[in-house]
Amino acid sequence: xxxxxxxxxxxxxxxxxxxxxxxxxxxxxxxxxxxxxxxxxxxxxxxxxxxxxxxxxxxxxxxxxxxxxxxxxxxxxxxxxxxxxxxxxxxxxxxxxxxxxxxxxxxxxxxxxxxxxxxxxxxxxxxxxxxxxxxxxxxxxxxxxxxxxxxxxxxxxxxxxxxxxxxxxxxxxxxxxxxxxxxxxxxxxxxxxxxxxxxxxxxxxxxxxxxxxxxxxxxxxxxxxxxxxxxxxxxxxxxxxxxxxxxxxxxxxxxxxxxxxxxxxxxxxxxxxxxxxxxxxxxxxxxxxxxxxxxxxxxxxxxxxxxxxxxxxxxxxxxxxxxxxxxxxxxxxxxxxxxxxxxxxxxxxxxxxxxxxxxxxxxxxxxxxxxxxxxxxxxxxxxxxxxxxxxxxxxxxxxxxxxxxxxxxxxxxxxxxxxxxxxxxxxxxxxxxxxxxxxxxxxxxxxxxxxxxxxxxxxxxxxxxxxxxxxxxxxxxxxxxxxxxxxxxxxxxxxxxxxxxxxxxxxxxxxxxxxxxxxxxxxxxxxxxxxxxxxxxxxxxxxxxxxxxxxxxxxxxxxxxxxxxxxxxxxxxxxxxxxxxxxxxxxxxxxxxxxxxxxxxxxxxxxxxxxxxxxxxxxxxxxxxxxxxxxxxxxxxxxxxxxxxxxxxxxxxxxxxxxxxxxxxxxxxxxxxxxxxxxxxxxxxxxxxx
Ligand code: ADP
Ligand code: MG
Numbered sequence: 001x002x003x004x005x006x007x008x009x010x011x012x013x014x015x016x017x018x019x020x021x022x023x024x025x026x027x028x029x030x031x032x033x034x035x036x037x038x039x040x041x042x043x044x045x046x047x048x049x050x051x052x053x054x055x056x057x058x059x060x061x062x063x064x065x066x067x068x069x070x071x072x073x074x075x076x077x078x079x080x081x082x083x084x085x086x087x088x089x090x091x092x093x094x095x096x097x098x099x100x101x102x103x104x105x106x107x108x109x110x111x112x113x114x115x116x117x118x119x120x121x122x123x124x125x126x127x128x129x130x131x132x133x134x135x136x137x138x139x140x141x142x143x144x145x146x147x148x149x150x151x152x153x154x155x156x157x158x159x160x161x162x163x164x165x166x167x168x169x170x171x172x173x174x175x176x177x178x179x180x181x182x183x184x185x186x187x188x189x190x191x192x193x194x195x196x197x198x199x200x201x202x203x204x205x206x207x208x209x210x211x212x213x214x215x216x217x218x219x220x221x222x223x224x225x226x227x228x229x230x231x232x233x234x235x236x237x238x239x240x241x242x243x244x245x246x247x248x249x250x251x252x253x254x255x256x257x258x259x260x261x262x263x264x265x266x267x268x269x270x271x272x273x274x275x276x277x278x279x280x281x282x283x284x285x286x287x288x289x290x291x292x293x294x295x296x297x298x299x300x301x302x303x304x305x306x307x308x309x310x311x312x313x314x315x316x317x318x319x320x321x322x323x324x325x326x327x328x329x330x331x332x333x334x335x336x337x338x339x340x341x342x343x344x345x346x347x348x349x350x351x352x353x354x355x356x357x358x359x360x361x362x363x364x365x366x367x368x369x370x371x372x373x374x375x376x377x378x379x380x381x382x383x384x385x386x387x388x389x390x391x392x393x394x395x396x397x398x399x400x401x402x403x404x405x406x407x408x409x410x411x412x413x414x415x416x417x418x419x420x421x422x423x424x425x426x427x428x429x430x431x432x433x434x435x436x437x438x439x440x441x442x443x444x445x446x447x448x449x450x451x452x453x454x455x456x457x458x459x460x461x462x463x464x465x466x467x468x469x470x471x472x473x474x475x476x477x478x479x480x481x482x483x484x485x486x487x488x489x490x491x492x493x494x495x496x497x498x499x500x501x502x503x504x505x506x507x508x509x510x511x512x513x514x515x516x517x518x519x520x521x522x523x524x525x526x527x528x529x530x531x532x533x534x535x536x537x538x539x540x541x542x543x544x545x546x547x548x549x550x551x552x553x554x555x556x557x558x559x560x561x562x563x564x565x566x567x568x569x570x571x572x573x574x575x576x577x578x579x580x581x582x583x584x585x586x587x588x589x590x591x592x593x594x595x596x597x598x599x600x601x602x603x604x605x606x607x608x609x610x611x612x613x614x615x616x617x618x619x620x621x622x623x624x625x626x627x628x629x630x631x632x633x634x635x636x637x638x639x640x641x642x643x644x645x646x647x648x649x650x651x652x653x654x655x656x657x658x659x660x661x662x663x664x665x666x667x668x669x670x671x672x673x674x675x676x677x678x679x680x681x682x683x684x685x686x687x688x689x690x
Contacts (some may be wrong), residue, residue, distance in 0.1 A: 014039065052152045067126075072091075072188060089118070299392075301388045304337055495538050561590040
């Protein structure tokens with residue numbers, strides 16, 4: 001056999017490229033790279049998706065229909081039906097036999113050689129006497145080779161990479177390189193927290209001797225993921241403790257004037273959070289507050305109050321929204337409120353022609369309030385004295401971006417607004433030391449948005465309702481589906497087609513809005529819709545957040561089963577913003593139970609927090625409401641909602657560490673420091689942070 005990989009791999013370290021391993025050529029290394037693996041260390045972090053319990057080999061004659069089992073036998077016959085592309089492998093154990101069936105898998109054929117021993121794991125199908133397994137996991141043993149039993153790791157695959165290949169590779173690589181990895185966690189902390197040694201944890205994550213050690217291993221590794229993120233966030237948010245924050249004036253004349261000018265009283269929920277925010281604004285400590293409030297709860301008013309407190313104190317304020325369209329909409333809303341008070345506002349979203357003028361005005365301090373997109377954090381934007389930063393619908397923004405904006409002033413007060421409810425501990429960990437306020441309740445007079453699920457055959461009902469709504473002088477949205485493939489492109493096409501079709505029907509004026517339109521056009525359409533020069537807006541999910549047109553009372557969501565709950569809730573939030581009854585039609589023939597349950601949840605619940613709970617039950621954390629937008633997909637093993645306890649411990653540990661050693665300069669923290677630096681520069685938490 002020549003030199004085995006074991007000898008050839010001598011002298012390699014975890015940081016070496018996997019291409020140095022015998023048997024990893026160009027194709028395999030490409031495929032590994034597609035899964036983020038370049039070095040052996042990366043490979044160690046390619047965690048199994050699950051483990052299969054093969055601790056017991058079941059005799060063929062004992063197999064029960066429907067059970068999961070591992071069996072062993074001699075390969076007796078290999079038959080390939082080239083026409084049907086079906087491979088049948090029969091194994092024998094004494095007088096008993098079992099057939100493994102593989103569809104469209106000609107490549108497997110060569111791996112089965114008659115006379116060799118095969119170990120198969122899969123679901124038993126027993127029709128009649130002969131048991132089958134369709135697409136079992138398999139190992140064909142070389143002479144003298146022993147089967148991998150126990151808890152067998154099942155890895156994620158890419159391209160033509162084979163499970164068998166990876167399992168074999170890992171069996172060589174993991175025990176060799178894992179012990180070479182240093183443990184960044186100081187011994188004292190490891191002991192205090194009762195955590196496993198990291199190298200051992202890595203080995204056991206791949207090859208646990210039993211479930212208990214797998215659980216222990218997972219605990220350690222999840223703790224590490226959280227700790228790394230918590231440290232990164234803390235370090236990034238570090239402000240000079242001696243830096244003077246700004247004292248705003250939340251009882252100033254503009255704030256008073258604005259409150260008097262409002263056509264409605266604040267809701268109790270708004271009053272409550274404004275009180276909390278006021279305290280922060282009055283203090284010299286920089287404010288960092290997360291404002292949670294369901295769609296339509298009136299967060300914008302709170303944002304305006306906060307910004308006016310800055311203006312009253314002689315500072316400037318910036319309002320940042322996730323998309324240009326939204327920034328523009330918010331600008332219009334703000335202008336409506338602020339113009340009557342004699343306050344000028346600027347708009348900055350990139351290539352605008354007026355941008356140059358606005359830039360100068362912001363620098364000279366002649367314009368007190370600016371609304372914009374990420375363009376606001378572009379380096380060219382300078383402020384005379386930035387006192388308050390409001391970030392709307394923060395789930396589209398990362399920590400990093402916010403940190404950069406706040407660096408433009410001398411630690412301005414920061415208000416981050418979101419409609420996505422996330423647990424407090426999670427918010428704290430992801431966003432650093434934020435205080436959390438929550439607007440409870442909606443403005444009075446809000447009618448519930450009647451939510452109706454229609455099948456495709458019933459969709460007429462929705463469009464008839466749109467028609468009558470238009471006749472009454474109200475307006476409607478139609479949201480086009482994501483259809484897979486290049487999501488935005490296909491959605492745009494669907495929207496264009498639908499709008500064209502609807503334009504042919506007399507009786508309504510149809511507008512079209514999607515992300516690929518030039519921004520001038522978008523503004524124009526939005527403007528026409530707002531002025532009621534259009535009756536129906538056919539749009540992509542571009543209208544998901546923030547768009548506020550109170551006379552729109554119907555929203556039709558096509559192929560609603562393709563959207564997540566969070567998105568559906570946000571979309572529904574586009575209607576029912578005035579005092580008229582509103583309706584949301586969800587058009588879908590759901591194909592899975594989950595999709596059906598999502599639609600039912602939408603019909604049943606109006607409250608975003610309730611929906612979040614429901615979402616948690618349906619999907620399990622990870623995919624939950626806005627988690628992806630929050631960037632929390634960056635975790636490999638951690639499940640931020642289920643592992644909340646570990647998250648808390650990691651966060652406390654991070655705080656301890658940073659308190660003692662703010663810059664991680666001490667020698668026992670060097671590995672942690674490196675960890676955080678890597679995290680901030682690239683790698684997993686970079687995803688978390690963007
Ligand atoms: P969101 O929290 O989703 O950003 P908005 O701030 O856009 O909600 O407010 C939704 C609508 O409710 C807006 O039309 C706003 O003018 C209105 N609104 C806000 N506060 C009140 C209030 N206290 N009473 C009545 N209407 C309000
Ligand atoms: Mg809003």
